[in-house]
Structure formats: structure tokens, C-alpha cells
Amino acid sequence: MQEIDISQAGVGMADSDEIQVVVFRLGIEEYAIDILNVQEIVRLLNITRIPRVEDYIEGVVNLRGNIVPLLNLHTKFKLQASGLKDERRIIVCQLDETKAGIIVDEVLEVIRLGQKDIESVGDIYTTVSSDQIHGIAKVSGRLLILLDIKKIIMGETAGQGE
Amino acid sequence: MAIDMSQYMDIFLEESKEHLTILNENLLELEKNSGNTDCLNEIFRAAHTLKGMASTMGFEDVADLTHHMENVLSALKEGLLSVTPQVVDVLFQCFDRMQFMIDRLESLGICNTDNTDLIDMLEEIKKGNCGFDRDYETEMPEGQESAETGPSMGFEFNSYDITIINEAINAGSKVYYARISVDPDCMMKAVRAFMVFKSIEEDGEVIKSVPHVQDLDEGKFDSEFELLFTSSGDLQSITKRISNISEINAVISNFSQSSLNEDRQGSTKPLTADNHEAAEQQADTEQRQIHKARKTVRVDIDRLDTLMNLVGELVMHKGCLEQIGATNKIPQLNETIEQMDRISTDLQSIVMIVRMVPIEQVFNRFPRMVRDLAKELNKEIDFIMEGKETELDRTVIDEIGDPLVHLLRNALDHGMELPEERIAAGKPGIGTLILSAQHEGNNVYIDVQDDGRGIKAEAVLAKAIERGLVSQNEAQQLSDNDIHKFLFSPGFSTSDQVTDISGRGVGLDVVKTKIESLNGEISIDTREGQGTRFRIKLPLTLAIIQALMVSVKDEIYAIPLSTVNETSLINQSDIKVIQNQEVIMLRGNVLPLFRLKDILDVPGEDISQSQIYVVVVRKGDNQIGLVVDTLIGQQEIVIKSLGKILSGIPGIAGAIVAGDGNVRLIIDIATLF
Numbered sequence: 001m002q003e004i005d006i007s008q009a010g011v012g013m014a015d016s017d018e019i020q021v022v023v024f025r026l027g028i029e030e031y032a033i034d035i036l037n038v039q040e041i042v043r044l045l046n047i048t049r050i051p052r053v054e055d056y057i058e059g060v061v062n063l064r065g066n067i068v069p070l071l072n073l074h075t076k077f078k079l080q081a082s083g084l085k086d087e088r089r090i091i092v093c094q095l096d097e098t099k100a101g102i103i104v105d106e107v108l109e110v111i112r113l114g115q116k117d118i119e120s121v122g123d124i125y126t127t128v129s130s131d132q133i134h135g136i137a138k139v140s141g142r143l144l145i146l147l148d149i150k151k152i153i154m155g156e157t158a159g160q161g162e
Numbered sequence: 163m164a165i166d167m168s169q170y171m172d173i174f175l176e177e178s179k180e181h182l183t184i185l186n187e188n189l190l191e192l193e194k195n196s197g198n199t200d201c202l203n204e205i206f207r208a209a210h211t212l213k214g215m216a217s218t219m220g221f222e223d224v225a226d227l228t229h230h231m232e233n234v235l236s237a238l239k240e241g242l243l244s245v246t247p248q249v250v251d252v253l254f255q256c257f258d259r260m261q262f263m264i265d266r267l268e269s270l271g272i273c274n275t276d277n278t279d280l281i282d283m284l285e286e287i288k289k290g291n292c293g294f295d296r297d298y299e300t301e302m303p304e305g306q307e308s309a310e311t312g313p314s315m316g317f318e319f320n321s322y323d324i325t326i327i328n329e330a331i332n333a334g335s336k337v338y339y340a341r342i343s344v345d346p347d348c349m350m351k352a353v354r355a356f357m358v359f360k361s362i363e364e365d366g367e368v369i370k371s372v373p374h375v376q377d378l379d380e381g382k383f384d385s386e387f388e389l390l391f392t393s394s395g396d397l398q399s400i401t402k403r404i405s406n407i408s409e410i411n412a413v414i415s416n417f418s419q420s421s422l423n424e425d426r427q428g429s430t431k432p433l434t435a436d437n438h439e440a441a442e443q444q445a446d447t448e449q450r451q452i453h454k455a456r457k458t459v460r461v462d463i464d465r466l467d468t469l470m471n472l473v474g475e476l477v478m479h480k481g482c483l484e485q486i487g488a489t490n491k492i493p494q495l496n497e498t499i500e501q502m503d504r505i506s507t508d509l510q511s512i513v514m515i516v517r518m519v520p521i522e523q524v525f526n527r528f529p530r531m532v533r534d535l536a537k538e539l540n541k542e543i544d545f546i547m548e549g550k551e552t553e554l555d556r557t558v559i560d561e562i563g564d565p566l567v568h569l570l571r572n573a574l575d576h577g578m579e580l581p582e583e584r585i586a587a588g589k590p591g592i593g594t595l596i597l598s599a600q601h602e603g604n605n606v607y608i609d610v611q612d613d614g615r616g617i618k619a620e621a622v623l624a625k626a627i628e629r630g631l632v633s634q635n636e637a638q639q640l641s642d643n644d645i646h647k648f649l650f651s652p653g654f655s656t657s658d659q660v661t662d663i664s665g666r667g668v669g670l671d672v673v674k675t676k677i678e679s680l681n682g683e684i685s686i687d688t689r690e691g692q693g694t695r696f697r698i699k700l701p702l703t704l705a706i707i708q709a710l711m712v713s714v715k716d717e718i719y720a721i722p723l724s725t726v727n728e729t730s731l732i733n734q735s736d737i738k739v740i741q742n743q744e745v746i747m748l749r750g751n752v753l754p755l756f757r758l759k760d761i762l763d764v765p766g767e768d769i770s771q772s773q774i775y776v777v778v779v780r781k782g783d784n785q786i787g788l789v790v791d792t793l794i795g796q797q798e799i800v801i802k803s804l805g806k807i808l809s810g811i812p813g814i815a816g817a818i819v820a821g822d823g824n825v826r827l828i829i830d831i832a833t834l835f
Binding site: 046048049050051052053057059060061062064065066067068069097098099100153154 | 471472474475717762763764765802803804805806807808811812813814817819823824825826827
């Protein structure tokens with residue numbers, strides 16, 4: 001508690017309880033991931049399909065000579081893609097030594113969230129297992145699903161096919 | 163302080179390992195040739211640098227051990243100690259301990275090892291105790307130490323000698339020192355020496371001689387030797403007696419206890435601070451001289467990979483630029499593109515060269531291993547390494563070590579006979595083990611060759627029949643070559659004895675699998691009674707391979723050319739079905755057919771064709787036909803990994819970035835089915 005008091009006293013200082021997130025849209029739902037996990041956001045690239053893997057692995061792309069796997073969260077969370085194809089983006093995440101991208105319908109904005117805005121979730125969400133979600137953030141009437149992108153990406157193991 | 167040092171840790175670890183390699187190499191050489199002062203100097207320098215680095219980094223235990231080693235080394239250098247097998251063994255133990263400490267430092271960041279056992283041993287050696295002298299003199303027949311490195315001819319006394327001398331003096335005998343030179347023209351030096359000894363022993367006893375008695379007996383000395391002996395007679399009579407021996411010139415003097423003390427001081431002198439410093443200084447100057455010659459920069463491997471990626475990207479974009487130039491037809495642009503093309507091609511080849519490392523990196527640890535093993539097995543081995551400078555891509559280098567260790571162990575354990583057996587078989591007692599590497603075209607050949615007992619074809623065949631790999635009837639028709647191939651089958655071992663070193667039957671098939679995973683091949687050539695040669699053929703690099711590009715519906719795949727036997731265009735109607743398996747007859751052989759689109763679940767519409775392309779690939783010893791839609795062509799490709807998330811997909815070996823910027827997958831035939 002003391003920490004919060006101190007930070008509130010400071011003017012315009014980013015405090016440790018505040019995180020910056022990238023907000024994006026999947027279908028009609030709004031999701032967010034910690035900006036520290038995001039390396040860059042790029043337009044859709046030519047995707048090469050990978051055989052013999054889980055269906056939510058969309059394929060791989062060539063990102064300036066690096067081969068980056070892409071996850072399709074629509075398939076993973078059983079959502080319907082919507083919106084203009086032109087607005088689709090790849091959010092490239094850098095997790096420790098690993099790079100991976102997710103395909104989103106639209107990137108909306110980058111905002112700051114205080115820990116107090118984030119509520120933890122129960123097991124009510126069936127499509128996303130609750131340990132892959134940090135929580136639900138309420139920002140001026142909107143509900144953002146804050147994803148633990150590291151768990152989502154690193155939790156995947158390839159080679160499920162025969 | 164600790165934080166400041168941490169950034170140097172990597173450098174320290176890296177360099178320590180290098181120095182340890184130098185130490186091991188040179189000590190091996192020194193063991194073979196005890197008179198090799200160059201090696202000794204090199205060891206001294208490396209140890210000295212190590213000590214300096216370790217104490218700078220604050221690793222006192224490493225520094226302390228090295229310091230004690232250095233004491234012994236400098237005594238060796240001064241010729242005050244001689245290179246005996248014991249000294250060498252203890253030094254090797256020290257090197258091992260240092261390796262252990264450095265490994266610990268690498269993994270844990272601390273080592274805190276208790277080295278008192280080794281330090282005690284080193285101290286003992288330094289004092290010249292434990293009968294090291296004696297052993298030296300029996301085993302080192304050259305006696306060069308006194309001639310070349312010795313500080314004139316001087317005795318070094320161990321406590322045993324001193325006790326004897328003191329006892330003799332206390333008992334009323336006199337101790338004499340004699341410097342005896344034999345006439346250079348003398349034909350039988352040994353006899354003269356023997357006569358001197360006999361003459362002394364009339365009324366006395368020889369306490370010590372340099373060189374040792376045994377060497378004198380064998381005539382292994384220059385024209386001079388020195389003796390210390392007790393005698394009940396007086397100086398004059400002894401001098402007269404010895405001088406009477408022909409072809410001998412003797413200078414005999416009284417030897418007092420005081421000179422004994424002086425001498426003793428003399429022998430310990432190099433270990434005092436002054437002398438030590440002098441030795442250090444000398445080492446420093448020598449070091450400077452040697453290091454001037456090398457001009458290299460240490461580069462992190464990751465950076466090289468990044469560079470490689472960047473160059474790949476550059477080449478890709480150059481492709482785009484070429485297309486723009488072709489469509490727009492601007493002469494000036496085309497000229498520039500041509501220039502760029504040339505430069506990027508050069509750049510690519512240089513990056514490839516930079517990634518090449520000499521195979522020395524792998525070979526270096528072998529002499530030591532072979533020595534230790536040979537010792538353990540009581541075999542005498544002359545280990546020869548050739549072509550250490552042969553360069554290979556570092557990806558191959560990283561992988562080749564273990565298979566080679568395996569082959570060398572096999573050769574030592576099973577191939578080589580014991581010295582007695584060898585002599586009985588009419589071969590030299592010392593076996594020869596050759597490890598060689600050489601370039602040939604786009605391949606590197608590595609041979610492991612021994613002149614041991616070879617492998618009996620009958621024994622292999624018997625074992626193969628016993629294990630049901632081949633029937634009695636089939637066995638009749640097999641050539642020796644076919645039979646030797648059984649050696650590579652899983653769990654195969656002809657050795658009846660399982661030893662620590664090898665023979666558990668997990669051997670050659672593992673080697674073969676590893677080599678094949680590197681796109682290489684292994685073959686064996688063995689003659690009973692004459693020896694065995696394993697030959698490994700490896701591609702120069704794994705990063706760039708030749709591949710056949712094929713298309714399946716809308717997708718394009720690369721098949722490594724090393725697995726492709728041929729391609730063929732066949733009629734749809736030629737396909738037969740046997741037990742639900744499509745096959746074709748290809749030149750009299752039945753070839754099972756697999757459709758790549760089914761294996762890889764390629765989506766999209768089937769393209770109906772009356773003729774289909776079949777790529778005939780090798781999977782192990784079998785041939786398989788892969789049905790594809792079109793053959794695009796042969797191409798040199800740069801392999802990239804799919805990364806951690808997508809690793810281990812069966813049938814996919816990696817990916818490439820094609821000229822158009824798209825990612826294409828490389829098919830791994832071995833795991834495709």
C-alpha cells in the first residue's frame with residue numbers, strides 16, 4: 001500500500017503497478033497484452049502452412065529473414081474473425097529467446113492500466129483456460145481481456161501430428 | 163567488484179579452456195619427448211597466464227593450484243626436476259581438476275574446490291621426494307636432462323640421500339665426490355663405468371650417480387658422469403685406483419656436510435621468491451613474442467548467425483530489386499543491380515567461410531583421451547592426427563565429437579591387441595591409431611584407422627544369424643562388405659566382453675544414426691589381422707545444401723538432394739495396388755508410392771494428370787517413391803530452424819526463405835513416414 005501512496009504523490013511518473021498494454025480486437029471481443037512482450041506490429045505477410053501441427057498454428061512467415069511462427073487465436077478461442085482484411089495485423093511477440101506472432105483483426109490502441117483496474121477471473125471462460133488470462137480490465141465502460149501471451153505461446157508444443 | 167568481473171567471466175572461461183587445451187597438448191608431447199623444452203615453455207606460459215587470469219578474477223583456488231603447478235614446472239624448466247611419468251600423471255590430474263573447477267565456475271559461478279591433495283603431491287614432487295628421481299632414472303633412458311637442461315652437472319638430493327650421507331659420515335666413513343670423464347674415443351663406455359663402480363665398491367659404496375646406474379650400465383651417457391660415494395680409504399688411494407682404469411679421467415674430491423647443505427640450498431633455490439620472479443619475467447617476455455603472431459577477434463556465434471540472416475535478407479531484397487529492374491527497364495538501375503549482385507554473392511561466400519572452423523577444435527581433446535584409455539587398457543598406442551586444419555561448418559563440428567569418441571574408443575578397446583599379442587602376431591608392439599581429416603570436393607572425409615586385429619567376418623555373420631538379422635541360407639551369398647554392414651545394426655556387438663569403455667552394443671548404430679542426421683555417410687573397411695578403418699563422409703556445411711524443389715498443389719517443398727536417388731515421370735495407369743499400397747515397377751523393382759499431398763494433408767483441389775512425377779528417395783536402405791505435382795528444379799538452399807515452438811515436427815527438417823520472400827519447408831525423409 002505504501003508504494004501506491006508514494007507513486008500517487010509523484011507527478012506523471014509511471015508506477016510499478018501500472019502496465020502498458022496493446023489493445024486489439026478478435027472478432028467482436030477486445031483483448032490486451034503487455035507491451036513488454038510485443039516486439040512489433042506488422043501487416044499480414046505471406047503465410048506458409050505447416051503440416052502436422054495443431055490447427056491454431058496458422059503457419060510461419062518470413063519476418064526480415066527470421067522465420068516466425070504464427071498463432072491463430074480465433075481458432076484457439078473459437079471466435080469468428082470479422083472486420084476488413086486490410087485491418088488485420090500480426091503482433092510479433094518476443095518471449096525470452098523465442099519469437100512468435102498472433103493474428104488479430106485490428107490493433108486498436110496502446111493504453112496504461114493500473115493494477116486496480118484489473119480483476120482476476122474465475123473459471124467462467126471456457127474457451128480460454130483461465131491460467132492463460134491475467135484478468136479482465138475495465139476501462140471507461142469497456143472490458144478488455146488481458147492475456148498471458150507467454151503462457152499461450154510457450155504452452156504450445158509442436159509435433160502433435162503423426 | 164563481483165559485478166565488474168562478471169562481464170569478464172565469459173572471456174575468462176573461454177580463455178581458460180583454451181589454455182587447458184594447450185596444457186594438455188603440450189604435456190602429452192612432453193611425455194613423449196622429455197627433452198622438448200619448447201613444450202615445457204609452452205606449458206609454463208599457459209599455466210602462468212591461467213594463474214594470472216584466475217587471481218584477477220578472484221578465483222583463489224584455481225590460482226593457488228596453478229601456482230603450485232607453476233612451482234613444479236619452473237623446477238622442471240630449470241632442470242632441477244626431471245620429467246618422470248609420475249610428474250606427468252600428477253600434472254594431468256591437476257589439469258583435470260582445473261577443468262573441473264572451470265566447469266563448475268561456468269555452471270555455478272563459484273567453485274570452492276579443495277585442492278590440498280594435489281597441492282600436497284605437487285609439493286612432494288617439488289621437494290623431489292617419493293622416489294621420483296629413482297623412477298625417472300630407470301624410465302627415462304636418455305638422461306638428456308643433465309646434458310641439456312641441467313645447471314651444469316649437479317646432484318639433487320632427496321631426504322633419503324641426505325640421511326645416507328649423514329649416516330655414512332657419522333659412521334666414520336668419508337664421502338667423496340667424483341667427476342669422471344671417459345675418453346671420447348672409448349668404444350665401451352658402459353664397461354669403463356662398470357669398472358669404476360667395481361673399483362669404488364672394493365672398500366666403499368656408491369650413494370648416488372648422475373646419470374643413474376642403470377643408464378651407465380647401458381652406456382647411455384655422454385662422456386662424463388658424476389658419483390657420490392662413501393669409502394673407508396683415503397682420497398689419494400682412491401684417486402690412484404680409479405685413475406688406473408684406462409680411458410678414464412677422474413677428478414675426486416672430498417665431500418663435506420657443508421657442501422651438502424649448500425647443494426641443498428641450490429636445489430631449492432628456484433622456488434624462492436627472487437628466482438620465481440625472474441622465471442615469471444622470462445615467461446612474460448616469451449609470451450609477448452609468441453602472441454604477436456596471431457591476429458584474431460573472438461566473435462559470439464549468435465552474432466555470426468545474425469550476420470548470416472542479414473546477408474540472406476540482403477540477397478532476398480536484391481531479388482526484388484532485380485524484378486523491379488526487369489519490369490521497368492532502367493539501364494542505370496540494372497547496372498547498379500549487377501554490381502550489387504556481385505557484392506552480395508561475395509558477401510555470402512565470405513560469411514560462409516567465417517562460419518567454418520578447423521576440425522582441430524574437436525580433435526584436440528583426443529590425444530589426451532587416447533593416452534588415458536591406452537594406459538587403462540595396458541596398450542601401447544602411437545596416436546597420429548592428420549589434417550587438423552580441415553575446416554567444417556561449426557554446426558557439423560558441434561555434432562561430430564561424440565561419434566568420433568565412440569570410434570576411437572572402439573578402436574582402442576576392441577581393435578587394438580595387447581602388446582604381447584601384437585608381437586606374437588608379428589606386428590610392432592606399439593599399435594598405430596590414425597585419425598585424419600581431409601577435404602574432397604564438397605565433402606570432408608574423416609578416417610579412424612587402426613592396425614589392430616580387424617573384425618572377423620565369420621564372427622559378425624554368426625552373430626547376425628544368431629540375432630535373426632539374416633537366415634542361414636541368405637548368409638551364404640553375402641559378401642564381406644554386406645556382412646560388415648551388420649555392425650551398424652542396433653544392439654550389435656561382437657565383443658563377448660562388456661567393458662567400461664565399449665562393447666555394450668549401443669555402439670555403431672548410434673554413430674551411424676548421428677552421421678546420417680548430419681547428411682553424412684559412414685563405411686567400414688576391415689581386414690582380419692591387419693586392422694580396421696572407419697570412414698565418415700560429411701558435407702562441408704549443413705547450413706547450405708542442394709535441394710530439389712517440388713510443388714504439391716499450391717505449396718512448395720524442398721527435398722534434400724542427398725536423399726534423392728532419381729526422379730521419374732510415370733503414367734497414372736502404371737500404378738498398381740498391392741494390399742492397399744500403391745506401387746510401381748521401376749526397372750524391375752517394386753517401389754512403394756506415397757502421395758506427398760496426402761502425407762502432408764495439403765489443402766486445395768487435386769490436379770488431375772495422366773502422368774505424374776515421382777521423386778525416388780532413400781529412406782535407410784529402402785527406396786520410396788514420392789508423388790508430387792511438379793518438379794521445380796534444383797537449388798542451393800540455406801537451412802533455417804523453425805524455432806523452439808515448432809521444433810520436432812515429424813517430416814519437417816527446417817525451413818528456407820525462398821527468393822520470392824516466402825518461407826518453404828524442407829522435407830525430412832527419415833521422419834516423414
